[in-house]
Amino acid sequence: MLPVDGIASAVDPVSARQTVGGGGHEMHRPIPRSLTLPGSRRLAFHDRAGAGRPVLALHGHFASGRTFATLAGALAPEWRLIAPDQRGHGDSGRAADYSRDGYVSDAVALLDHLGIGSAVVLGHSLGGVNAYQLAAAHPERVSALVVEDIGAVVDGDLSFALTWPRRAPDRAALEAALGGSAPYLKEAIRSFPDGWGLDFDPSDMVASQLSLNGDHWGDWLASDCPALLVHGTRSGVLSAGHAAQMTAERPRTTLVDVPAGHSVHATAPAAFATALTSFLTTAHPGR
DSSP states (O other), X not given: OOOOOXXXXXXXXXXXXXXXXXXXGGGGOOEEEEEEETTTEEEEEEEOOSSXXXXXEEOOTTOOGXXXXXXXXXXXXXXXXXXXXXXXXXXXXXXXXXXHHHHHHHHHHHHHHHTOSXXXXXXXXXXXXXXXXXXXXXXXXXXXXXXXXXXXXXXXXXXXXXXXXXXXXXXXXXXXXXXXXXXXXXXGEEEETTEEEEXXXXXXXXXXXXXXXXXXXXXXXXXXXXXXXXXXXXXXXXOHHHHHHHHHHSTTEEEEEESSOSOHHHHSHHHHHHHHHHHHHHHSOOO
């Protein structure tokens, strides 16, 4: 498994700044909501609501649930996409730890809060490992699994983010300080009482990545629900050989190669939606 190849691989460069328009998708934009977890920690999430079958979508580092806004429109109304801002990201509160168990427990808490017994669980990068570890620990909660461009062995380094400023006097100054990373972080930039900054703490991202690193083959192979593995052929994170091995060793797993980088859902949204809907039609042929 190759290490994360810098911000271009780790961050969704399109994210929710795309307007969910055309084809009647605007009406399906997820609605921001939240719940309070033990310790008074806030977990924000975006929920299209409605009667569609649930898809829990888990984003990667530096992103938030808004990254799946366009996908929510593409799946509606058949599927109800629910996308949390995972701990320490977006509008969710910072956590005392960024452990594997912590991320999984947040996902279970959200499903419980919404009264959802089981769902299709989709995850990109960090979210992909969280997704297959959720399936391993709680197989009854995951009816099908979609993993986007992350492997069963992870060895990434996000320490470059520690050079980013905590605050800047205005947006222009912050973007200038972020340099080449700025285009990939536009949706994370916001105004705070003490200046402009990002909606996550870089030190939390580094801690989260360190917890994410490791050999997770046992978790990848622990579940037996239908699974889709989406590989970006230009990704520096998941190699073609590793993706093929993951598919060969786990039964009921389908591999789809998409000519894109690490953030397939963002940079090739139509191809990603097509692959996903085709898989869901096979894995869930009707109610």
